[in-house]
Structures are given as structure tokens and as C-alpha cells.
Amino acid sequence: MDRADVGALVQSAVDGDAAAWKALVEGLSPLVWSVVRAHRLSEADAHEVYQTVWFRFAQHLGRIREPDKAGSWLASTARHESLKVLKSLRRLTPTDDPQLLDRVSEDRTPEQSFLDLEEAAAETERIRHLWQEFEELGDRCRQLLRVLMASPPPSYQEVSAALGIAVGSIGPLRQRCLRRLRARLEARGAV
Amino acid sequence: MNDADNNDDINDLINALDGIDDVAYDLLAEELRRAAAILDPVPAGLRQIAVDAFALHDLEARIAELTFDSVVDAIPVRGATDVPRMLTFHAGGVTVDVELSAQGLMGQVLPPQTADIEVLSGPQAGSPLTTDDMGRFTHGEPPVGPFALRLRTGGGVLVTDWLTA
Numbered sequence: 001m002d003r004a005d006v007g008a009l010v011q012s013a014v015d016g017d018a019a020a021w022k023a024l025v026e027g028l029s030p031l032v033w034s035v036v037r038a039h040r041l042s043e044a045d046a047h048e049v050y051q052t053v054w055f056r057f058a059q060h061l062g063r064i065r066e067p068d069k070a071g072s073w074l075a076s077t078a079r080h081e082s083l084k085v086l087k088s089l090r091r092l093t094p095t096d097d098p099q100l101l102d103r104v105s106e107d108r109t110p111e112q113s114f115l116d117l118e119e120a121a122a123e124t125e126r127i128r129h130l131w132q133e134f135e136e137l138g139d140r141c142r143q144l145l146r147v148l149m150a151s152p153p154p155s156y157q158e159v160s161a162a163l164g165i166a167v168g169s170i171g172p173l174r175q176r177c178l179r180r181l182r183a184r185l186e187a188r189g190a191v
Numbered sequence: 192m193n194d195a196d197n198n199d200d201i202n203d204l205i206n207a208l209d210g211i212d213d214v215a216y217d218l219l220a221e222e223l224r225r226a227a228a229i230l231d232p233v234p235a236g237l238r239q240i241a242v243d244a245f246a247l248h249d250l251e252a253r254i255a256e257l258t259f260d261s262v263v264d265a266i267p268v269r270g271a272t273d274v275p276r277m278l279t280f281h282a283g284g285v286t287v288d289v290e291l292s293a294q295g296l297m298g299q300v301l302p303p304q305t306a307d308i309e310v311l312s313g314p315q316a317g318s319p320l321t322t323d324d325m326g327r328f329t330h331g332e333p334p335v336g337p338f339a340l341r342l343r344t345g346g347g348v349l350v351t352d353w354l355t356a
Contacts, residue, residue: 013248021245029241033233047237048336048355054241055313055337056353058248085355088262088276127226134223148220149227178216181223 001027001152007068014062025054028071031150032078035162038146039082049085053078071154075147075162133184141177148174246314252341252348255280255287260354280340280351287340287349291356295333300326300342309341310334311350317341 006027012020032053036046056077057070064073134145147154147162160167259279275292289298300306303326309317310330322328334356342349 013245014250016248018245021248022242025238025241029233029238030228033231033237034227037231045355047234050233050237051240051244051313052337052353052355054244055247055339058244058246058314059254059339059350059353061248062250063254081355084260084262127222127229130222131226131230134226145220145223146227149224151224151228153220153224174220175212175216178219182215182219 001071003068003071003155006070010061010064010067010070014067021058024070027152028074030152031071031147031154031158031162032074034147034150034154035075035078036082038143038162039079039086041082041085045085049078049081052081069157071158072161075154075158079162079164129188130185133181133188136184137177137180140173141180144170144173145177145181240313243314249348249350252350253282255282255285255340255342255349255351257352257354276356278354282349283346285344285346285349287342287351289340289351291333293333294331296330298328298340300328300344302326304344307343311339311341312337 006024009020009024009027013024032050033046036049036053041049053074057074064070066073134142137145143163144159144165147159154162156167156170159165159170165173257278258281259277261274261277265277273293275290278289278291280287280289284302286301287298288301289296296310300322303324304322305324306322306326306328308320308322308328310320311317312334318330318332320328320330336356337353338356339353340351342351
């Protein structure tokens with residue numbers, strides 16, 4: 001999301017504009033979700049952390065010092081809350097989510113409806129392969145690429161806040177991870 | 192053609208190839224974004240909860256900030272399992288100590304004072320509690336997921352930072 005827009009929406013929301021708040025949720029939810037998913041929380045934990053992040057954002061709304069950086073604020077809060085949940089004792093077992101590929105969301109997005117078409121079966125297959133190879137990448141690459149998958153694409157400041165890595169290292173790391181992913185796809189003959 | 196020209200040509204070629212790579216990588220990144228939108232989207236129910244969370248926006252209440260959390264600030268005791276989680280919140284001169292365990296939640300407002308407390312789990316009204324004269328309170332149900340406490344004291348309304356229990 002454009003920073004100037006984010007800053008203005010935060011200001012309007014502080015003044016009580018529910019539509020501005022909703023626009024913030026629409027625009028920045030995928031970023032928060034991507035950060036949480038990048039930390040490989042279980043389904044239940046991911047849901048809880050996502051909520052905590054938004055509740056805290058609503059609570060701190062009028063006190064955020066740099067409203068145009070609300071995306072980074074959310075990304076950083078999502079990161080800290082995810083790490084804390086991973087650290088707490090009762091959640092020591094890391095959870096993979098092997099059903100993800102088989103899961104079909106009940107809320108159909110336009111993309112999903114598109115995938116329902118029979119001629120799109122090959123496309124579905126390709127996307128599944130892509131996702132499988134992505135899942136097989138090392139932790140660092142998987143984490144970075146998952147955050148970068150947020151839509152609209154996050155700024156590097158937001159990625160930095162999401163993962164605690166320097167802004168300057170994101171570009172080169174991204175290239176390297178995409179190169180690895182492409183090599184995996186090529187090896188599979190899926191390019 | 193001298194060596195310098197030659198090098199320039201090679202560099203041009205390398206730059207051009209890098210350029211092709213950049214485009215290919217951007218396409219791949221875009222494809223990943225589309226894959227995520229299909230295979231791992233934000234669940235619609237969650238998005239709605241975030242929209243409804245606007246009700247938590249309250250400029251009147253003071254925020255009691257988390258200043259201690261045993262999950263990050265304490266060294267775990269070897270072999271100890273199911274140890275209670277200790278939390279401390281501060282706002283102005285008021286401290287709220289909270290202990291979370293499988294049995295529930297207990298805590299104390301300091302300096303000791305009575306307060307009406309709500310255990311919140313979202314934008315909707317929470318379970319009400321009252322402290323004793325020493326500011327102590329207990330709640331028999333352990334919080335699950337996001338939670339915060341809203342306290343009405345003689346000095347106004349305090350809400351603790353939201354946490355994931």
C-alpha cells in the first residue's frame with residue numbers, strides 16, 4: 001500500500017472513520033497474514049496472532065508515531081508476537097501444514113473461481129508444483145518469499161520489520177532465493 | 192577493438208542478461224503472489240474480525256504497557272513444564288501483575304486498590320471480575336488466544352497491551 005495513503009487512512013481512522021479503518025484492514029491484512037505464515041505457526045496459532053496484532057493496532061492507533069509507516073508497525077508486531085508464541089512452552093512442537101495444498105477455501109476469490117474452470121486444470125497443477133517447491137526451500141528463503149507474497153507487495157521497510165533483516169540485504173537475498181526456486185522448478189521440468 | 196572495448200561489450204552483455212533475469216525473477220515473484228492468494232489467502236472470517244476490531248479504538252483509556260513477560264524475559268527452569276506465565280503491565284503509577292496458568296488467571300493491582308476488571312478476548316464485552324480490597328483478582332478460566340484486561344479504577348480506565356495467551 002502506498003505510504004501516503006496509509007498515513008492518511010490512519011489519521012482518518014483515529015478521527016473515527018470506520019471506512020478508513022476497513023480500507024487499512026483490506027490493504028494490510030495480507031501483509032500481517034504473510035508475516036504470521038512466514039513464521040510457520042500452526043493454523044490455530046496463526047489465527048490468534050493475526051487477531052492480537054489487529055487488536056493491538058486498534059488500541060494503539062492514535063499513538064502511532066509515524067502513521068505512514070503503519071505497515072512496518074504491523075509487520076514488526078506480527079513478527080514479535082509470532083516469535084513469542086513459538087517460544088512459549090506449550091507450543092514447542094513446530095507444526096507443518098501438509099493439508100494446505102489440499103485445502104480449498106470456502107470463500108471463493110475470483111482467482112479460485114477461475115481455477116474451477118476445466119481448462120484451468122493445468123494452471124492449477126503448475127501452481128501446486130510451484131507451491132510444493134517453495135515449501136521445500138530452506139527456512140530463510142521460505143520465510144522471505146512468503147512475506148514478499150503479500151498483496152499488494154510489501155515495501156522493503158515492511159519486509160525488514162517483518163523479518164528483522166537489514167533493508168539492504170533484502171534485494172540480494174530475494175534474487176538468491178528466487179534463483180534457487182527456479183533451479184528447483186527447472187530440475188522438475190516445470191518451467 | 193581494444194581490450195577496454197571488449198570488456199565493455201562483455202559487461203553490456205552481462206548487464207543485459209541480468210536484466211532478463213530480473214524480469215524472469217519478477218515474473219516468478221508475481222506467480223508466487225498469485226499462488227499465495229489461491230492457496231493461502233487471509234481467511235475471510237479473520238478479516239472481518241480485524242474490521243470489527245475498530246471498536247477497540249479508545250482514546251480515553253490509558254494503555255498499560257507490557258514491561259515483563261516471562262516467555263521472553265525469564266530463563267526457563269530446566270525440566271519445569273506447565274509453569275505459569277508471569278506478566279507485568281505499567282501505566283503511570285499503576286502496576287498490574289498477572290499470572291496465567293492452566294487453572295486460570297490471577298493477579299493484583301498495585302498500589303493495592305479496588306478495580307472493576309473485564310477479561311477481554313476481542314472487541315465484544317469481556318467477563319467481569321472484581322478485585323478484593325488488596326487489588327487481587329482471580330478468574331477460573333485460562334484465557335485462550337488474544338486477551339487483554341480492561342480495568343476501571345478510581346483514577347480512570349486502563350487497558351493492558353493485547354497479548355496472545
